[in-house]
Amino acid sequence: METVLAFVIGILFAVGIYLMMRRSLVKLIIGLGVLGHAANLLIFTVGRLTRGEPPLIGKHEEVLSGTFADPLPQALILTAIVIGFGVQVFAAVLIKSAYRIVGTDDLDEMKSTDETQP
Amino acid sequence: MPSLILSTATRYLLPLMLLFSVFVLIRGHNEPGGGFIGGLVASTAYALYAISSGVEKARAALPIEPRYIIAVGLGIAVTSGMISMILGDPFMTSQWLDTVFPVIGKVGTPVMFDTGVYLVVIGVTLTIIFNLAEGE
Amino acid sequence: MLYAVVSGFGAALVAPLIHQSVRRWSGWLLVLLPLALFGYFASHMEQISDGEKIAFAYTWVPSLDVELAFMLDGLSLLFVLLVSGIGALIVLYGSAYLADHPQLGRFYAYLLMFMASMLGVALADNLITLFIFWELTSISSYLLIAFKHDYESSREAAKKALIVTGAGGLALLAGLILVGIEADTWTISELASRKDVIQEGGLYLPALLLILVGCFAKSAQFPFHFWLPYAMEAPTPVSAYLHSATMVKAGVYLLARLHPSLGGTDEWHAIVTGVGGLTMLIAGFIAWQHTDLKKILAYTTISALGILVFLLGIGTGLAVKGAMIFLLVHSLYKGALFMVAGSIDHETGTRDIAQLGDLAKSMPFTAVGAGLAALSMAGLPPLLGFIGKEIIYEATQEAHDLLPLVLTAAALLANIFNVAAAAMVTLKPFTGQAAHTPKHPHEAPLAMWIGPVVLGGFTLAFGVASNLLLKDFFAQTVAAVYGKPYEVKLGLWHGLNTTLVLSVVTLVAGGLLYAYLRQILPIVKPLNVGEKLGPDRLYDIGFEGILDFASLTERFFQNGHLRYYLMTIIFTLSSLLILTMTTQIDFDSIQLNVDDVLLHEYLLAGLMIAAAITITMTSSRLMAVAALGVVGYSVALLYVFYGAPDLAMTQFSIETLSVVVLVLVLYRLPKFKDFSTPRSRARDGIIAVMFGGLVTTLILIITSEPLQSRLSPYFAENSYVLAKGHNVVNVILVDFRGFDTMGEITVLGVAAIGIFALLKLRPSSRKEE
Incomplete structure (x- = not known):
């Protein structure tokens, strides 16, 4: 499955980067979201995949034994998901405010308004 | 978007989901769950309520302003880390009580810390959603 | 002892509040803290004079072997007494000098913060602790120089001082770490016993050079001296306290403190003596060419610091004794003279000596303080300054390993400049023809003249009864610097010898220089190439270069x-x-x-x-x-x-x-x-x-x-055993990596506040406020 996911992740990265290079603000936000998914999946895959064995220690056991999914990437991704949400929303709100003030959603035009101001 | 079915449903769903979120938080140390997930469940409940019945009602259903929840949550999290310093260990060394409580299970500073996380997540999400939904 | 250091920081926090509640009397109230500290440290005088050392250590960062360690010995006692004693006088002085200033409370806060930091430097017995307090003095100095922050010149001066001393501080940190590694200890009082290990190790030279850069930058030695004259932008009480009596001596202090472990090598002699000598001559030469009281005092301060460094470079017992006595002498007279300069400025509206004259009649108390201080500066008996100068001459003549003739000549020249400068800052303003000043001169308030008079009084008392008051204590001070016991004898009369002749020559030549100043000035003017080629200009060029480079790269990437x-x-x-x-x-x-x-x-x-x-x-x-x-x-x-x-x-x-x-x-x-x-x-x-x-x-x-x-195997094995959780992911989040999670929820909180601000706080609503 790692092989399949490698291609999926590559495509997600390509889509995310492509969207972020557009001049439209809205595409920028969505690209950011795609990139977030891609990065999380990358960590998850690189940590190796184990089907259906969550890292939970049994009721009457003291250590995790047998095969189990790696808990470390999971912990990393869990925080990354939440932080990613925060970043995405922050970017969205920032863009929304910028749009309200500047009146365009073209990133290139935003640059020029910045320069004409004293 | 006042939809009668949705608003009626969420009105009964809200307390249930809140209860569920607390359950997720408490059992998080031993089963899937925890502060992040619990907090997200609780915020989803409020977010749905805000969308179906309006932000004002959702705000009214929340005892305090969401921004203050962030502060309280961070405060709890930091305090949980400080407890070990008072007891002479480095910052954030986990401390556990020996007694096992019914429902909650073992009580220790990590559980308290997770509660802080839970509150911060709720506060953050609701600050965002409420303010966005209120618009200009 | 920890409380003695920390109390200053605590007081700094509440000082503005105290000032707001009691207003006029805040100075008299706040002075109690430095006075109490002075009393506390002075109460140890007898113990220290008997050769005892008092040490305290508190664990701080055990994993890095950093302790909050303090030690009181002869050297640190001399410093803490100067810092707290002069600090008390400065708090009083400042309360009157800045009485009408709206931000006087803030001034107290910075001043007390500085005092606490300086006490920390003098008492620290751990290299890292020392460094932290060292940097705190730089920061409080920055805040104090920029106290009049609505003037661009103040801000620029503060920035220059911070960059020069801060860069020196970085070098110092690197040097201290090298010493710590080589000696395998971070405790300063243990370094001396490992002198051989340090000096024979391969890291000795780089460590020495780095530490010297730090010390020279702090103590305004050539070529880092240029920040100090700019620092005179600070209110005069600050100049008196930080930039003459205490902070700039931190570098000298550290040289003295490390002398037993780093000193005595050829490199030490060559660099320290050379830089000190060069500094004392250059700065002394520039001093008497100015007419601004504070500028003259600033350059003589640099010159005096040069003398101290020069003596420590020589490093014989006699030279160390000379350095320690001269350190006391200089702090007393220079603190007093700065306060006098401030009083003159305050009461007449100018500090250009060309516009001043005959103030002794209108400002009698200030004149007494000024007179005593200036006599000590010129080195006249029976003041302590005379004793200090005599020992300096003795030390240079006796430095047989080096070049006694050259050293003595250099010291003589520096002292001649000093005499002329002393005459300029007191004779000119206080005697002679009355001059027209912007304000009608009258005596400064009690809080302002008490400082110079007290310091002048000490100078006189120490001079007359030097052996009685200072002998035992200075024996310990010198021993701490020299590294072994040294018998200290002090007195005004040493018989008819070369040293006395040198003293007389100094006075006569200095007097002549002052008398014929008007004729000499045009001759030496062309010699001042420093303004075009000096280190100050280099600093400016370098600074602008960095800014230009930054904007160039920014234009390209941003x-x-x-x-x-x-x-x-x-x-x-x-x-x-x-x-x-x-x-x-x-x-x-x-x-x-x-x-x-x-x-x-x-x-x-x-x-x-x-x-x-x-x-x-x-x-x-x-x-x-x-x-x-x-x-x-x-x-x-x-x-x-x-x-x-x-x-x-x-x-x-x-x-x-x-x-x-x-x-x-x-x-x-x-x-x-x-x-x-x-x-x-x-x-x-x-x-x-x-x-x-x-x-x-x-x-x-x-x-x-x-x-x-x-x-992962570690987490798998220990989640339940150590952290009592069955869900390993959650255990990692809230326990093993809890600190990360703490940071993360903080970031989330910040993001939410940012979003709130973006959505709810509008520029328009700000206008309405």
């Missing part, structure tokens, strides 16, 4: 186009990746393994790819958001399949919230538009696809190698 930023990042990252891959990776080892993939997993992967491509193709915003949701939920499903229920639950909730937020935001944004040309779209497409391909290759390479994790 061009205002997000996609060019992205391209820069992608290009750099890809180049590094490709370079590593082509040189280090065997591509044959990559395995493409799809045997174990189940049907529904193929479907899921296909769904994700289809959704991703839809996002790029669609012209509808809602469709894009929905497709993004599909990707998100698919990722969540993947987490379910592969044993990550926590992630799945998080992803599901977040995805729901994300859609809600995106719809709320996009609702108010315009429809999708294609701004870019097909050509640029093709270009971006190629870049994106190439980068995606690179990521795919990277993953394939990584997953073809076996995974070696040491952390």
Whole structure:
């Protein structure tokens, strides 16, 4: 499955980067979201995949034994998901405010308004 | 978007989901769950309520302003880390009580810390959603 | 002793509040703290004079072997008494000098903060502790120089002082660490016993050079001296306290403190004596060419610091004794003279000596203090300054290992300049013809003249009864610097010898220089090449160069186009990746393994790819958001399949919230538009696809190698045993890596506050306030 996911992740990265290079603000936000998914999946895959064995220690056991999914990437991704949400929303709100003030959603035009101001 | 079915449903769903979120938080140390997930469940409940019945009602259903929840949550999290310093260990060394409580299970500073996380997540999400939904 | 140091920081916090509540009497109230500290330290005088040392250590960062360690010995006692004693006089002086200033409370806060930091420097017995207090003095000095922050010159002066001393501080830190490594201890009082290890180790020279740079920058030695005259922008009480009596002596203090462990080598003699000598001559030479009281005092201060460094460089018992006595002498008279200069400025409205005269009649008390201080500065008996100068001459004559004749000549010249400067700052303003001043002169208030008079009185008392008052104590001070016991004898009369002759020559020559100043000035003017070529100019050129370079790179990289930023990042990252891959990776080892993939997993992967491509193709915003949701939920499903229920639950909730937020935001944004040309779209497409391909290759390479994790087995074994949790992921989050999570929720909180600010705080609402 790692092989399949490698291609999926590559495509997600390509889509995310492509969207972020557009001049439209809205595409920028969505690209950011795609990139977030891609990065999380990358960590998850690189940590190796184990089907259906969550890292939970049994009721009457003291250590995790047998095969189990790696808990470390999971912990990393869990925080990354939440932080990613925060970043995405922050970017969205920032863009929304910028749009309200500047009146365009073209990133290139935003640059020029910045320069004409004293 | 006042939809009668949705608003009626969420009105009964809200307390249930809140209860569920607390359950997720408490059992998080031993089963899937925890502060992040619990907090997200609780915020989803409020977010749905805000969308179906309006932000004002959702705000009214929340005892305090969401921004203050962030502060309280961070405060709890930091305090949980400080407890070990008072007891002479480095910052954030986990401390556990020996007694096992019914429902909650073992009580220790990590559980308290997770509660802080839970509150911060709720506060953050609701600050965002409420303010966005209120618009200009 | 910890409380003695910390109390100053505590008082700094409440000082503005105290000032607000009691207003006029705040100075008299706050002075109690330095007075109490002075009393506390003075009460140890007898113990210290008997040769005892008092040490306290508190653990601070045990893992780095950093202790909050303090030690009181002869050397540190001399310093803390100067710091707290003069500090008390300065607090009083400042309360009157800045009585009408609206930010007097803040002034007290900075001043007390500085005092506490300086006490920390003098008492610290751990290299790192010392460094931290050292930097705190730099910062409080910065704040105090920039106290009149609405003047550009003040801010510039403060910045210059901070950059020079701060850069020196960095060098010092590196040097201290090298010493610590070489000696294998961070405790300063243990360094001396490892002198041989340190001096024979290969790190000795770099460590010495780095430490010297730090000390020289702090104590305004050539070529780092130029910040000190600028620092005179500070209110005069600050100049009197920090920039003459105490802070600038921190460098001298550290040289003295480290002399037993680093001193005595050829390098030490050559560099320290050379730099000190050069500084005392250059600064002394410049001093008497100015007419601004504070400028004259600033340059004589640099010159005096030069003398101290010069003596420590010589490093014989006699030279050390001379340095320690002269340190006391200088702090007393220079503190007094600065206060006098401030009083004159305050009461007459000018500090240009050309516009001053005959103030002794209108300002009698100030004149008494000034007179005593100046006599000590000129080195006349029976004041302490005379004793100090005599010992300096004795020390230079006796430095047989070096070049006694050259050293003595240099000291003589520096002292002649000093005599002339002393005459200029007192004879000219206080005697002779009355001059017309901007304000009608009258005596300064009690709080302002008491300082010079007290310091002048001490100078006189110490001079007359030197052996009685200072002998035992200074024996300990000198021993602490010299590294072994040294018998100290003090007195005014040493018989008719070369030293006395030198003293007389000094006075006569200095007097002549003052008398014929007007004739001499035009002759020496052409010699001042420093303004065009000096280190100050170099600093300015360097500083502007850095700024220019910064704006040049910024214009190139910060061009205002997000996609060019992205391209820069992608290009750099890809180049590094490709370079590593082509040189280090065997591509044959990559395995493409799809045997174990189940049907529904193929479907899921296909769904994700289809959704991703839809996002790029669609012209509808809602469709894009929905497709993004599909990707998100698919990722969540993947987490379910592969044993990550926590992630799945998080992803599901977040995805729901994300859609809600995106719809709320996009609702108010315009429809999708294609701004870019097909050509640029093709270009971006190629870049994106190439980068995606690179990521795919990277993953394939990584997953073809076996995974070696040491952390995961540790968590698997210890989650329940150590942290009492069955859910390993949650245990990592709240316990093993709890500190990270703490940082993360803080970031989340900050993001939420930022969003709130963006949405709810408007520029228009600010105007209404």
